[in-house]
Amino acid sequence: MNSFNSAAVREYLVELQDLIVTRLEQVDGKKFLRDKWERPDGDGLSCIIEEGNVLERGGVAFSHVKGGKMPVSATAHRPELAGRRWEAMGVSLVLHPRNPYAPTTHANVRMFVATKDGAAPVFWFGGGMDLTPYYGFTEDAVHFHQTCKNSLIPFGDDLHAKYKKWCDEYFFLPHRNEPRGVGGIFFDDLSEPDFDTAFAIQQSVGDHFLSAYVPILEKRKDTPWGERERDFQLYRRGRYVEFNLVIDRGTIFGLQTNGRTESILLSMPPLVKWRYNWHPEKGTPEAELYEKFLAPKDWV
Amino acid sequence: MNSFNSAAVREYLVELQDLIVTRLEQVDGKKFLRDKWERPDGDGLSCIIEEGNVLERGGVAFSHVKGGKMPVSATAHRPELAGRRWEAMGVSLVLHPRNPYAPTTHANVRMFVATKDGAAPVFWFGGGMDLTPYYGFTEDAVHFHQTCKNSLIPFGDDLHAKYKKWCDEYFFLPHRNEPRGVGGIFFDDLSEPDFDTAFAIQQSVGDHFLSAYVPILEKRKDTPWGERERDFQLYRRGRYVEFNLVIDRGTIFGLQTNGRTESILLSMPPLVKWRYNWHPEKGTPEAELYEKFLAPKDWV
Numbered sequence: 348m349n350s351f352n353s354a355a356v357r358e359y360l361v362e363l364q365d366l367i368v369t370r371l372e373q374v375d376g377k378k379f380l381r382d383k384w385e386r387p388d389g390d391g392l393s394c395i396i397e398e399g400n401v402l403e404r405g406g407v408a409f410s411h412v413k414g415g416k417m418p419v420s421a422t423a424h425r426p427e428l429a430g431r432r433w434e435a436m437g438v439s440l441v442l443h444p445r446n447p448y449a450p451t452t453h454a455n456v457r458m459f460v461a462t463k464d465g466a467a468p469v470f471w472f473g474g475g476m477d478l479t480p481y482y483g484f485t486e487d488a489v490h491f492h493q494t495c496k497n498s499l500i501p502f503g504d505d506l507h508a509k510y511k512k513w514c515d516e517y518f519f520l521p522h523r524n525e526p527r528g529v530g531g532i533f534f535d536d537l538s539e540p541d542f543d544t545a546f547a548i549q550q551s552v553g554d555h556f557l558s559a560y561v562p563i564l565e566k567r568k569d570t571p572w573g574e575r576e577r578d579f580q581l582y583r584r585g586r587y588v589e590f591n592l593v594i595d596r597g598t599i600f601g602l603q604t605n606g607r608t609e610s611i612l613l614s615m616p617p618l619v620k621w622r623y624n625w626h627p628e629k630g631t632p633e634a635e636l637y638e639k640f641l642a643p644k645d646w647v
Numbered sequence: 648m649n650s651f652n653s654a655a656v657r658e659y660l661v662e663l664q665d666l667i668v669t670r671l672e673q674v675d676g677k678k679f680l681r682d683k684w685e686r687p688d689g690d691g692l693s694c695i696i697e698e699g700n701v702l703e704r705g706g707v708a709f710s711h712v713k714g715g716k717m718p719v720s721a722t723a724h725r726p727e728l729a730g731r732r733w734e735a736m737g738v739s740l741v742l743h744p745r746n747p748y749a750p751t752t753h754a755n756v757r758m759f760v761a762t763k764d765g766a767a768p769v770f771w772f773g774g775g776m777d778l779t780p781y782y783g784f785t786e787d788a789v790h791f792h793q794t795c796k797n798s799l800i801p802f803g804d805d806l807h808a809k810y811k812k813w814c815d816e817y818f819f820l821p822h823r824n825e826p827r828g829v830g831g832i833f834f835d836d837l838s839e840p841d842f843d844t845a846f847a848i849q850q851s852v853g854d855h856f857l858s859a860y861v862p863i864l865e866k867r868k869d870t871p872w873g874e875r876e877r878d879f880q881l882y883r884r885g886r887y888v889e890f891n892l893v894i895d896r897g898t899i900f901g902l903q904t905n906g907r908t909e910s911i912l913l914s915m916p917p918l919v920k921w922r923y924n925w926h927p928e929k930g931t932p933e934a935e936l937y938e939k940f941l942a943p944k945d946w947v
Contacts, residue, residue, distance in 0.1 A: 382924070395923045404921070522902040522911075585915070592892035593902055602822040602893055609924045611822075615885070617922065621704070621915035623695045624682070 351468055351542045356458050357411060357436055359546075361392075363456070363553045364409045364438045368394045370557050371407070371442070374564060375399040379407070384607060388412050393610045397617065401449075401568045405442035406613025411435070417461055418604060428469060431461040437474070438553065439597070441614040442560075447580035449567035450480035450487065450528070451587060452560045453614070455597075456553040458546075470542065472549045473535035475510065476556055477518055478563075479528030479587060481580045482632055483640035487563045488529045492646035494559035495532045498551045502544070510534045515643040520590050526641050527590050531559075579633050581620040588619055651768055651842045656758050656849075657711060657736055661692075663756070663853045664709045664738045668694045670857050671707070671742070674864060675699040679707070684907060688712050693910045697917065701749075701868045705742035706913025711735070717761055718904060728769060731761040737774070738853065739897075741914040742860075747880035749867035750780035750787065750828070751887060752860045753914070755897075756853040758846075770842065772849045773835035775810065776856055777818055778863075779828030779887060781880045782932055783940035787863045788829045792946035794859035795832045798851045802844070810834045815943040820890050826941050827890050831859075879933050881920040888919055 368379050377399040383392050389412030396405045413434045422429045437457025444451070454476035461469045478491045492511070499506040514533035519526050532552065537545045591598045591614050601611040627633035668679050677699040683692050689712030696705045713734045722729045737757025744751070754776035761769045778791045792811070799806040814833035819826050832852065837845045891898045891914050901911040927933035 380923070393923075397922055406923070522906075522908045581918075588888060588919075589892065589912075592889065593899065599893065606822075608822045612889075612921065613923065615921035617920060618881075619888075619919045619921075621912065621917060621919075622697055623680070623693075623706070623913065624909045 351470060352546075353434065353436075353458075353460060353468075353470075356546060356549075359550055359553070360409055360436055360438045360456065364392065364394065364407055367438075367440065367557060368407050370561060371396070371402065371405070374561060374568075375401045377402075379405075384610075386412075386607070388414060391607065391610060393607075393613065395613060399445075401444055401446070401564065403443050403445040404615075404617035405440070406610070407438065407440040408610045408613055409436075409438050410607070410610060412606075418600070425461075425469075428461045431463045431469075434460040434462070439614075440556075442564075443584070443616045444564060444568060446568050446570055447481045447572050447576035448570040449564050450478050451584075451616075452476065452478050454553075454556045454560075456549050458549070470538055470545075471535070472537040472545050474549060474552055475514055475531060475533035476552065476559060477514055477528055477531035477533070478560070479583075480636065480640060481583050482576070483529070483636050484567075485639075485646075487566070488640065488646045490563060491529070491531060491559050494555050495552075496647055498555035498559075499532070499548070501551065502548050506548075507532065518590065520586060520594060522593070523586065523589070525586065525637075526643060527586065529640050529646070530643060578620070579627075581616075581618055582622065582625065583636075584616040584619045585621050587614075587616055591615070651770060652846075653734065653736075653758075653760060653768075656846060659846075659850055659853070660709055660711075660736055660738045660756065664692065664694065664707055667738075667740065667857060668707050670861060671696070671702065671705070674861060674868075675701040677702075679705075684910075686712075686907070688714065691907065691910060693907075693913065695913060699745075701744055701746070701864065703743050703745040704915075704917035705740070706910070707738065707740040708910045708913055709736075709738050710907070710910060712906075718900070725761075725769075728761045731763045731769075734760040734762065739914075740856075742864075743884070743916045744864060744868060746868050746870055747781045747872050747876035748870040749864055750778050751884075751916075752776065752778050754853075754856045754860075756849050758849070770838055770845075771835070772837040772845050774849060774852055775814055775831060775833035776852070776859060777814055777828055777831035777833070778860070779883075780940060781883050781936065782876070783829070783936050784867075785939075785946075787866070788940065788946045790863060791829070791831060791859050794855050795852075796947055798855035798859075799832070799848070801851065802848050806848075807832065818890065820886060820894060822893070823886065823889070825886065825937075826943060827886065829940050829946070830943060878920070879927075881916075881918055882922060882925065883936075884916040884919045885921050887914075887916055891915070 379394040379396045391410035394407045396402045417431050417433050439455040441453045456474035496507045510532035514530045517533045679694040679696045691710035694707045696702045717731050717733050739755040741753045756774035796807040810832035814830045817833045
């Protein structure tokens with residue numbers, strides 16, 4: 348920790364959110380709702396689009412919350428931090444495009460700090476981004492992963508492979524034996540080698556989100572589609588709900604600890620279908636998603 | 648335990664499932680799919696209706712599974728059972744009618760047994776039923792609760808009040824500060840005063856399900872509805888998903904322990920909507936649901 352600076356992280360996150368929302372508004376043509384909130388334990392700005400031209404539902408949320416005592420779930424691996432005050436800030440986004448050929452995406456950059464009087468603050472960064480297509484395109488997966496890799500190249504040769512694998516492991520539905528999508532990068536507990544470097548990695552990941560996702564969205568948003576593609580999209584969105592409500596630690600932690608429910612559940616798709624024991628027919632584009640894209644592989 | 652008889656419970660459950668499915672088929676006019684399954688650790692019969700005339704999606708599932716070692720989550724309150732073999736059997740159902748004026752319902756009867764060589768088996772029953780309307784009708788809530796009460800009257804004066812309260816407490820979404828619906832009855836850990844009585848209570852609850860729910864379904868299934876009611880129904884179904892995936896112990900336990908996913912997720916609605924921070928306008932029938940029906944009260 349050479350120059351720990353919580354205010355600088357907050358400033359970065361607020362600007363990143365604004366940058367992302369502004370760019371998405373250009374693509375969509377519809378403005379996001381900006382919903383500022385304050386509670387005794389924190390504040391935030393939830394930016395939401397619903398029934399947009401391109402985005403059927405999406406949220407880009409900044410939040411900054413504090414607590415008097417580290418939650419047990421956060422200190423399981425760090426017993427030395429039990430009882431400390433804590434602070435968490437981050438930008439989290441999920442975008443559900445209307446067009447079934449355009450993938451859903453999720454990105455997140457966050458910092459956690461544990462403080463105690465008379466002791467240096469303990470901080471760690473986390474985050475990443477990942478892509479969840481309904482119909483797979485190799486070039487989209489390659490572009491997304493290449494951009495993720497580019498964001499990490501300045502920080503060492505092994506970082507991308509490590510964070511790519513972490514993403515594959517994290518975004519996995521054991522009860523379906525399926526990855527959530529084609530992956531991306533995921534990291535947590537990042538405080539090495541020092542604050543400046545860790546913060547720089549977080550910034551680079553955040554800064555690369557738009558160039559990872561927007562070209563894909565722009566390329567796919569006007570592809571003609573029909574009832575079949577829509578149906579498959581709504582069915583697959585069910586997996587997204589299952590992952591976020593059953594598996595995702597952030598969502599579960601937020602809901603169980605009196606987080607702001609409406610902001611946490613910005614990740615929910617606008618419209619979702621479930622049906623019993625459905626499997627795509629062999630040789631269809633829907634089967635190709637399972638066979639070719641929902642299987643961890645090296646895209647770059 | 649005067650006459651513990653696992654086979655008798657299984658026989659009852661299998662017959663109950665058949666009775667319920669047959670009656671629902673009469674109401675709907677469409678046949679259920681009967682999907683028999685076997686795995687090394689158990690067997691079951693999942694009966695499913697999708698795109699029925701009355702039921703948009705519904706499942707009535709029988710399952711009977713065994714394990715070599717009591718799961719930790721099941722022995723937290725019963726450390727003396729740790730390490731025992733176990734067996735669980737039950738019928739579980741969720742019905743999502745198409746008509747927004749017809750309520751969703753859930754019912755479940757189950758028995759858990761922990762066995763050890765040379766020791767008497769330890770058994771307990773659990774179950775209940777509850778009602779989740781989209782548009783509330785006092786007479787429906789009263790009828791449902793009265794039938795629940797009737798099922799328990801033969802077994803003592805205080806049982807209904809206890810199980811009614813248990814239901815209100817269990818089917819609650821803390822992150823929404825909302826009950827799931829108008830409640831019903833819920834019980835668990837039932838082994839007193841003896842096997843015969845506990846089994847008789849379970850049978851009475853199971854036997855009363857059709858008379859609790861079908862009259863309501865028949866009364867509401869043809870009520871005219873429009874886009875507004877449909878929209879509200881799909882939005883409220885989101886709460887059902889949130890409860891089952893975030894809160895419901897049975898669902899989470901099943902998904903985390905390699906249960907049969909497609910049978911467990913029969914509870915998911917066919918079509919669901921999420922939208923940001925939505926609240927009904929004052930004085931509307933939608934607001935009445937929240938004010939009058941999503942608040943625990945004594946209906947009978």
